[in-house]
Amino acid sequence: MQAPFETLTAFRNLLAQSPASDGDATRAAQHRNAQLTKPPAALGRLEDLAIWYAGWRGTGQPTITAPQVVIFAGNHGVCAQGVSAFPPEVTAQMVANFQHGGAAINQLCKVFGARMDVHALTLDVPTVDFTQAPAMTEEELIAALQTGWAAVDPQADLLVTGEMGIGNTTAAAAVAAAVLGGDAARWTGRGTGVDDAGLAQKIAVVARGLALHATSDPLMALRCLGGRELAAMAGAIAAARHYRIPVILDGFICCAAAAVLEKTHPGALDHAVAGHLSAEGAHQALLDALGKAPLLNLGLRLGEGSGAALAIAVLQGAVACHSGMATFAEAGVSDG
C-alpha cells in the first residue's frame, strides 16, 4: 500500500494521529481472561500480552494467522571509517542469502509460519559518511520512510521489522545518542564483533557524528546519522500503528529506529513490545528508555529481526491460550 505522505510534515501529522487501542476489546479480553481454566494470573506475561494484542486487533478473542517479517537492507558511508569487522559487500551478499532462504531469519519465519519480505534500499548508493556530511538528504529520508510504510501488508496481524547493513550498529548508536541523550560511549557496542581497538574507533566516529550534527529533532537525527534501513523500519512501524497491527521490536538497531518515533510522538510505540534483549551492549539502556521489558533474553546479537521472530512464538502461544482455552463454566471446573 502506497505511503500516505510526501513530506516529513505529513509523516509527523500521521504520527500525531496514531490510532489508540480499542478499549472495548481490551475489556472483553480482560473479562474472558478471568474466566479461563487456570488460577488467576498463572500464565504470567502471556495474559498481559494476549489482552494487549486483543486491544490492538479490536476483538476480545483474537487469533494470529498472518505474521509478517519485513527486512530492510542498507549500506553506510561511515564504513569508510573502519567501524565493522565485515566488508560492505556482505550487505548485498546477505540480501541474496535472504532471497535464497539461507539466513537465520528464513528458518525462523518458516518454523513460526511468518511471511517474509526483503527490501534492499539502493545498496549501490551508500548513505554519506556521517563524519563528513548528513547521511541522507530529506528526499532520501522520505523515500526510505515511504518504502518502509509501503512494505507492510495491511492484512498482516503481527509485524516484525528486521535489518541488514554492514556498519549499522554505528549509525544506530549515533541515532540513539542524538535522540535519547548521553555520550557516544554509552550507546556504542561491538556490533558483529569488533575488538577493543575497533570499539574505540566506533566510539570516536559516533562522537564526531554527534558533534557535526547537533539537533533536537529526532527525524533530523535519523536523516543526518541514520541509514535507509533504519528509516524504513521507522516507516514500517508507523504503518503498523496506522493499521493497528501489533509490532514485535527486535534488537538494538530496530529499537534505535523505533526511538525516533517515540521521541517524535510519545506513545507512538504503544502497539509494540520488545521481542528480546540483545547481547549488543546498549540494548538494555535503549529498552529502558523506551519503557519496554524484553520477552526473551537468549544472548542473540544477529539482527535480521531474528530475536523478534523468535518472540512471534511467545505471542502465538499467548493468543492461542487466551482465545482457545475453555472457561470454568464451559469445562465444568471448580474455580477455587
Place this chain on the structure above:
Amino acid sequence: MQAPFETLTAFRNLLAQSPASDGDATRAAQHRNAQLTKPPAALGRLEDLAIWYAGWRGTGQPTITAPQVVIFAGNHGVCAQGVSAFPPEVTAQMVANFQHGGAAINQLCKVFGARMDVHALTLDVPTVDFTQAPAMTEEELIAALQTGWAAVDPQADLLVTGEMGIGNTTAAAAVAAAVLGGDAARWTGRGTGVDDAGLAQKIAVVARGLALHATSDPLMALRCLGGRELAAMAGAIAAARHYRIPVILDGFICCAAAAVLEKTHPGALDHAVAGHLSAEGAHQALLDALGKAPLLNLGLRLGEGSGAALAIAVLQGAVACHSGMATFAEAGVSDG
C-alpha cells in the same frame, strides 16, 4: 513401550547406565555452526542448544519433527491439611479439560505441533497424607515410575513432562527439601495462589512431613513425600534418557521430580534443559541446585508443562537455524 524394570534396584541400575551424548555428532554440529552465515556466536544460546540437541540425537544436522508432551495427574492425601486454594476434585476436572482440548497446554501443543498425552494416575485413590505416613508404598512408587516410563514414545525427538495435581506444590516442596537440603520455608511457595496464612500452613505441613520421613535416599523421599505424578515424571525423564530424547523441564514440580534423578545418579539430567523460570518462589533455587539456566522467564506458574511447551518453540527455532541455514561457502558470503 513397557518399562524395563520391576524393582527400584533395577530402576537405579538403569539410571547408572544412562547413555551419554554422542561426541562425534556434537563435534559435527560445532563444525557446522562455525560455518553458518552469521557472525560467530551471534545466535547466542540458540547455538548452544542446537549443538546440545545434535549430540543427544546423534547427528550433526538434526530436525525436530515429533515433540511429545506427556501430562501426569495425581491426587494427594496431604490436601486434607488445607494446603491448596482449590478442592481436590479439580484434578479430575482438569484431566477432563485436557482430554477435551480446553486447557492452556492443549493450545500450546497445537501451536507448536506437539503430540499431547494425558495419564491420570488412580485419581480416586489419593496418596496417603504424608504428615501421617508414607505417601506411597514401594509398589505404588514403582508402578508410577513404570507408567511414566511407558508413556514416552520412543520415536519422539523432544519431550516435555507436565503435571496436574491439587496439592502437588506441597509434595514437591517436601521432596525438594528432602533431596536438596534446607528447611521447609526455603522450598515452599504459594502454588496456585494461597494467602499468607495458607503459605504458613503449607510450610508447617512440609516441616512435619520432613520430620516424619527423614531419609538420605532421593527415591525414598519421592515415595514418602511425593506423589504419583511426580514419580511418573521422573520415570518419563529417565526413559527419555534411555532413548536419547532431549527433555525440556517445566516448573517447580517437574524440577523437584527431576532432582530425584539427578541426586540418585549425578548427570542423569544432562539430556535436559530448563524451559522456564516459574513464578513459584523456590524454582530459582531448584534450578540453581540443578545447574540449569532457564530459557524463558515470563512469570508463568501454571504447571501442565506449559512453560516447557512454550520453550519447545525456542528449541525448534534453534534447531531450524542450525540445520537450515546456508554456510558462508554455500551462500557466497564473505566471512569477515
